[in-house]
Amino acid sequence: MNSQEVAALLEESRQAAAAGPAQPSEEDKVEFQRCQASLSAELSMLLEEAVAMKWPFVPEKWQYKESVTSEDKTNLQDLISEHLPQLLKFLRASIAVGDSQFAISVVFLVDRFLYWADASKKLLCIVKALHKHYPATPIPPQVVIRQARLSVNSGKIQKAEYILSSLINNCGATGHWVYHTDSERTLVQAVSIQIRGQVLQKLGLWLEAAELIWASLVGLFALPLPDKKGIGTSLGLLASILVSMNDKDFHAFTTCPQIDLSFLKAKGHRLLTAAEAAKMAVVYSQYTSLYVLSNVVTQGTCLLSFSFSPSCPKTQREVFLSQAKEAFEIGLLTKTEDEAVPN
Numbered sequence: 001m002n003s004q005e006v007a008a009l010l011e012e013s014r015q016a017a018a019a020g021p022a023q024p025s026e027e028d029k030v031e032f033q034r035c036q037a038s039l040s041a042e043l044s045m046l047l048e049e050a051v052a053m054k055w056p057f058v059p060e061k062w063q064y065k066e067s068v069t070s071e072d073k074t075n076l077q078d079l080i081s082e083h084l085p086q087l088l089k090f091l092r093a094s095i096a097v098g099d100s101q102f103a104i105s106v107v108f109l110v111d112r113f114l115y116w117a118d119a120s121k122k123l124l125c126i127v128k129a130l131h132k133h134y135p136a137t138p139i140p141p142q143v144v145i146r147q148a149r150l151s152v153n154s155g156k157i158q159k160a161e162y163i164l165s166s167l168i169n170n171c172g173a174t175g176h177w178v179y180h181t182d183s184e185r186t187l188v189q190a191v192s193i194q195i196r197g198q199v200l201q202k203l204g205l206w207l208e209a210a211e212l213i214w215a216s217l218v219g220l221f222a223l224p225l226p227d228k229k230g231i232g233t234s235l236g237l238l239a240s241i242l243v244s245m246n247d248k249d250f251h252a253f254t255t256c257p258q259i260d261l262s263f264l265k266a267k268g269h270r271l272l273t274a275a276e277a278a279k280m281a282v283v284y285s286q287y288t289s290l291y292v293l294s295n296v297v298t299q300g301t302c303l304l305s306f307s308f309s310p311s312c313p314k315t316q317r318e319v320f321l322s323q324a325k326e327a328f329e330i331g332l333l334t335k336t337e338d339e340a341v342p343n
Helices: 003-019 026-038 041-051 076-096 100-116 120-133 141-153 157-169 182-202 206-221 228-244 247-254 270-284 289-307 314-334
Strands: none
Touching: 003 076, 003 100, 003 120, 026 076, 041 076, 041 100, 076 100, 076 120, 100 120, 100 141, 120 141, 141 157, 141 182, 157 182, 182 206, 182 228, 206 228, 206 247, 228 270, 228 289, 247 270, 270 289, 289 314
């Protein structure tokens, strides 16, 4: 499905949502039933779980599992990509018959995929229109946080801060969304803190950003089943921040009594700590090739830079060069034909 077709279906849904509730015709009802019947069993189950507010973020199969089978290694993005036309048509049909819960649930499922396809702005316009006409319909925390992400990307830092601070200070509370466990609230707070760290990173406040990313890691590790995807993301961000910060800030960060970096098994140098964080990020996000590629490049770059720094013992230079080479080789193995290796 090309971008123009996606944009056209989203625009039709936006117009229908903006028009507000209307008496559905028999044709609308038949179309809704037809679209619903066209969905696979897996998608139907995910939509039902989304309606039931089973999770605040749509999970990957491998995200919370210790033992991962071959079936778990596929990402939701692949499923959504394969069935995007059916889902967007079901979104349009749900709005036409006034079923706001199913409409928001479809938005919930396609949100992450359309973010990477640069179509989130149109999707959030649909959410805004639905919320105006159906204010009692719960909006998933993932979708609320998506608005914060878009605000950051467009330079609207104050708006993003307002959204994130509200989620953090109110234990993840957002409208009529119902949490089933305290750990779900903790997860939403941890992700909100993670994004606040990204905001400070964009502003060049490296020490403060690192402290927030560390706080997000504490929250993600504290979950009954640690969020591997979230942990991998935070570790990758921490690696990137450590690369950018100066040695004075690094010393302040590593000597803070509340921060324990022993799990990184680093040797006290900023670049080695960053390389280890990137290496761990690869392990936690190993089923998402783009994150693997990004993090192994960071790891290799840090090791390469350290090997030529005055801090590297001459006797170990070849060792670090070899490790850097291995990291870059992993990155090249991860690369697909239509992806460029970042420089």
